[in-house]
Amino acid sequence: MSVKKIVDEVGTSKGGFYHYFSSKDEVLFLIHDEFITYALQKANEGFNNHESPTNKLRDIIINFVKVFDIYQAHISVFYQEQIYLPERYETMIKKKRDQFRDIIIETIQLGVESGEFRKELHPVITGMSLLGMVNWIYKWYRKDGEKSIEEIARYFEDIIIHAVIK
Amino acid sequence: MSVKKIVDEVGTSKGGFYHYFSSKDEVLFLIHDEFITYALQKANEGFNNHESPTNKLRDIIINFVKVFDIYQAHISVFYQEQIYLPERYETMIKKKRDQFRDIIIETIQLGVESGEFRKELHPVITGMSLLGMVNWIYKWYRKDGEKSIEEIARYFEDIIIHAVIK
DNA sequence: ATTAACAGACCAATCAGTCTGTACATTATT
DNA sequence: AATAATGTACAGACTGATTGGTCTGTTAAT
Numbered sequence: 001m002s003v004k005k006i007v008d009e010v011g012t013s014k015g016g017f018y019h020y021f022s023s024k025d026e027v028l029f030l031i032h033d034e035f036i037t038y039a040l041q042k043a044n045e046g047f048n049n050h051e052s053p054t055n056k057l058r059d060i061i062i063n064f065v066k067v068f069d070i071y072q073a074h075i076s077v078f079y080q081e082q083i084y085l086p087e088r089y090e091t092m093i094k095k096k097r098d099q100f101r102d103i104i105i106e107t108i109q110l111g112v113e114s115g116e117f118r119k120e121l122h123p124v125i126t127g128m129s130l131l132g133m134v135n136w137i138y139k140w141y142r143k144d145g146e147k148s149i150e151e152i153a154r155y156f157e158d159i160i161i162h163a164v165i166k
Numbered sequence: 167m168s169v170k171k172i173v174d175e176v177g178t179s180k181g182g183f184y185h186y187f188s189s190k191d192e193v194l195f196l197i198h199d200e201f202i203t204y205a206l207q208k209a210n211e212g213f214n215n216h217e218s219p220t221n222k223l224r225d226i227i228i229n230f231v232k233v234f235d236i237y238q239a240h241i242s243v244f245y246q247e248q249i250y251l252p253e254r255y256e257t258m259i260k261k262k263r264d265q266f267r268d269i270i271i272e273t274i275q276l277g278v279e280s281g282e283f284r285k286e287l288h289p290v291i292t293g294m295s296l297l298g299m300v301n302w303i304y305k306w307y308r309k310d311g312e313k314s315i316e317e318i319a320r321y322f323e324d325i326i327i328h329a330v331i332k
Numbered sequence: 333a334t335t336a337a338c339a340g341a342c343c344a345a346t347c348a349g350t351c352t353g354t355a356c357a358t359t360a361t362t
Numbered sequence: 363a364a365t366a367a368t369g370t371a372c373a374g375a376c377t378g379a380t381t382g383g384t385c386t387g388t389t390a391a392t
Contacts, residue, residue: 002347013373014349020371024348080249118328125313125321128306129299136298147291155291162284163329168381179339180383186337190382339388346381353373360367 001081029089032078035071036096039064043103053111054161060107061134061160062153068137069149075138104130108164117164130160167247195255198244201237202262205230209269219277220327226273227300227326228319234303235315241304270296274330283330296326 003024007017021027046059068075085093105127111117134156141152169190173183187193212225234241251259271293277283300322307318 015373016371018349083246120324122313122321125318126325128302129322129325132300132302132305133295133298136294136301139298140294147288152291155288156295158286159292159295159329163325181339182337184383343384350377358369
């Protein structure tokens with residue numbers, strides 16, 4: 001998506017665009033950062049608001065899934081243009097993505113240690129599979145689809161909890 | 167990745183490139199098609215080689231995960247350049263992707279009907295979550311990583327079977 | 333003598349970003 | 363109150379770089 005197409009679509013001009021933003025990359029970064037910051041905050045809250053790993057995980061999953069409804073437009077851009085982010089921006093985004101991932105892995109680790117989750121689980125691989133199944137939602141979720149985001153969130157909660165629980 | 171960069175990397179020229187291929191898009195299509203055709207064939211075999219849905223699913227998962235080792239290079243290109251595939255190529259690829267997805271959904275459906283899988287499962291959502299978790303492997307799997315692809319495949323098999331089984 | 337297999341200069345299109353200009357609002361000066 | 367000076371918010375023509383693809387060779391095998 002070129003800057004020309006963007007400004008035409010919005011009904012402004014390149015002059016307008018570059019008056020408010022220093023580069024196309026900056027806008028790309030702002031889009032990325034906005035929803036990642038939100039998702040990370042929710043994951044942190046989910047982690048801190050509960051005692052048991054099971055409840056931590058339930059909370060994290062539900063809010064993670066809902067992000068794909070709230071920030072659908074942001075996320076479409078994120079996955080299409082990700083590889084074009086210049087390194088200094090990518091570094092900042094990656095830091096937050098890594099924190100998010102680590103919260104999930106840590107939660108699974110805690111669940112295994114507390115005995116709530118199956119001890120055969122590999123926290124990293126289980127965490128990455130959880131990240132994958134939820135992230136993939138952006139490929140098929142439609143706001144006007146058959147199932148609401150709340151229903152989808154509950155299905156995911158059910159699937160994941162069954163996968164990890166003893 | 168421009169054609170210039172591709173031919174420089176390979177040590178040939180644009181003349182050579184366009185002697186063998188009609189366009190850059192054609193090469194992109196060939197890359198996509200090769201591994202999707204393979205994955206689809208394996209999924210079909212997995213579906214047909216077993217009686218019980220559980221065994222169908224186990225077979226499909228194992229071979230699906232292994233695709234990410236066999237075709238790692240192809241898949242990197244696939245996810246980076248997917249949006250640039252012209253429509254007539256995209257249509258052909260999509261047909262195979264849809265078939266692959268439908269095999270998975272059908273397998274879950276059969277498992278629910280036979281009573282091997284939990285009856286609360288929504289075959290489509292469960293299928294999409296399976297697709298997501300495995301597809302996501304391309305984001306983090308490294309051939310020289312800690313775990314072999316066979317180990318990862320077994321972890322995924324374990325996670326998914328626990329998620330769906332009664 | 334013909335053709336397959338290349339090499340690389342070249343071309344038209346497209347892109348992000350710049351630059352000059354202008355309309356309008358706000359503030360300062362008389 | 364009237365006018366001048368300044369600044370903000372754009373518009374869009376233009377530029378240099380890059381791109382996919384073409385075209386005119388050249389080499390070497392048949």
